[in-house]
Amino acid sequence: MTDPVHARISDIVNSHDVVLFMKGTPLFPQCGFSSRAVAILERIGAPFESVDVLQDQEIRQGIKGYSDWPTIPQLYVKGEFLGGSDIMMEMYEAGELKQLLSEQGVIAA
Numbered sequence: 001m002t003d004p005v006h007a008r009i010s011d012i013v014n015s016h017d018v019v020l021f022m023k024g025t026p027l028f029p030q031c032g033f034s035s036r037a038v039a040i041l042e043r044i045g046a047p048f049e050s051v052d053v054l055q056d057q058e059i060r061q062g063i064k065g066y067s068d069w070p071t072i073p074q075l076y077v078k079g080e081f082l083g084g085s086d087i088m089m090e091m092y093e094a095g096e097l098k099q100l101l102s103e104q105g106v107i108a109a
Helices: 004-015 032-043 057-067 085-094 096-103
Strands: 018-022 049-052 074-077 080-083
Touching: 004 049, 004 057, 018 032, 032 085, 080 085, 085 096
Parallel strands: 018 049
Antiparallel strands: 018 074, 074 080
């Protein structure tokens, strides 16, 4: 039997090119890691959907099992889990995040 929370998360992840599960909203992030993740995406001009896990306890707990990743924020690109803010920062600094989003057709090259 499919977990209904995982089904909801899967729908969200597969309905948008870029999804950031975060604490708070892009305008009002509720933690430093979420704030950094938003800043990185905005800096490279990537449009993204955000999900405020503080507003939904099922999603907040479910996303950790869905990705098998213990922390939030979590970034998904084209349905694939990319990582949290540390991985995003490393990829951003190396130019890999912008390259990946460009290759995936999310942002212009």
